[in-house]
Amino acid sequence: MQNDDVWLVVPLFNEASVIGDVVAQCLPVFPNIVCVDDGSTDASADRAEAAGAVVVRHPVNLGQGAALQTGFDYALSDPAMRYVVTFDADGQHQVSDVEAMMDRIRSGDVEVVFGSRFLDERTEATALKRLVLRAAVSYTNLTTSTRLTDAHNGLRVLNRSVVERLDITQNRMAHASEIVAQIGAMRLDGRRVAYAEEPVHILYTDYSKAKGQSLWNSVNILAELIWR
Amino acid sequence: MNKVLIQLLLIAGTLVIAWRLLASYGQRAQALRRIGLLLLAAFAVWSILDPLVWQNLAANLGIGRGADLILYGLVVAFFGYVVTTFRRFRDMETRYTRLARRIALDETVPPTRRRVAVPAAATQPPEPTDPTDPTGLSAPTGMTDVTALTDLEAADAD
Known part of the structure; x- marks a missing residue:
């Protein structure tokens, strides 16, 4: 199959009502999906498994960053894996966006493709949310040697050699900045990692809005970044 | 002049302690922290015997009063x-995350064995959960994975 060498890594925490559909939508295009169940208290893990994903179950809740790293470790244990896609469980990402990002990385000139909400006008976010996300990306650009327009997007495509060198230690929310920072500092055979951004459309449904992190959390993220 | 002196001392003290604790593992x-603790205890005994010791030092x-000096010290x-507590917790969290991750990965069928298993599994009726579990208390991860693994081992043996 075309995307046999791709693993979708989906951190999963209490998303039982949507995860089945999310897995079912991705599976025809991406046959390898690993959901890392981060100690959900609902039926998330069973739904994901029933829909056809591999489920790795954290025995206790560790945080989204830890779940991503577990997913990376699982994907790395597949010698045929060439690319890892990080994908959110709440249905806010589009499979078509991932396909465009895969086309980009397969063209061979970059090792990482970040999704960005701010490269086109499709994503509808409130003014305050935009402001906070812009401030966050400014901070990330300032503290890491990268230039991005959206650092806190859950949609990324990474090639194998980048995944091998990533080591996420921020268990909670600051992992997005940590991934960017590690990629910025990373050297592949003595040269920097080549990365690109692709426009993606984040679907802020009522469900994801209700579940999504409140803007207060940006204060926590900042504290976690400063105190790392 | 005296104010500047105490400010300098406090700033230097804070920075030295922060640096010591942050930069040195x-x-x-650890020995320095223990010596510091002993000194503090000795000083506490001394101040019981001679209540004016803080006042004189201040x-x-x-500094105006001995109580202020104690406050700054505190x-x-x-x-x-x-x-130190923050760092200790972080170290502990890192270790416990690695442990939990290892357990989680060990209980999952690895991708290589999964590939072998896919044709065999496809011929069997899907069994997402175990409805025959009599206790209703089975650890969902352990149980399903163990059966999945034994299925696989059977497939491998063939």
């Missing part, structure tokens, strides 16, 4: 405590 830092440093000590 290992035996030396006067020499140019602020610095508390800051150091916060930093």
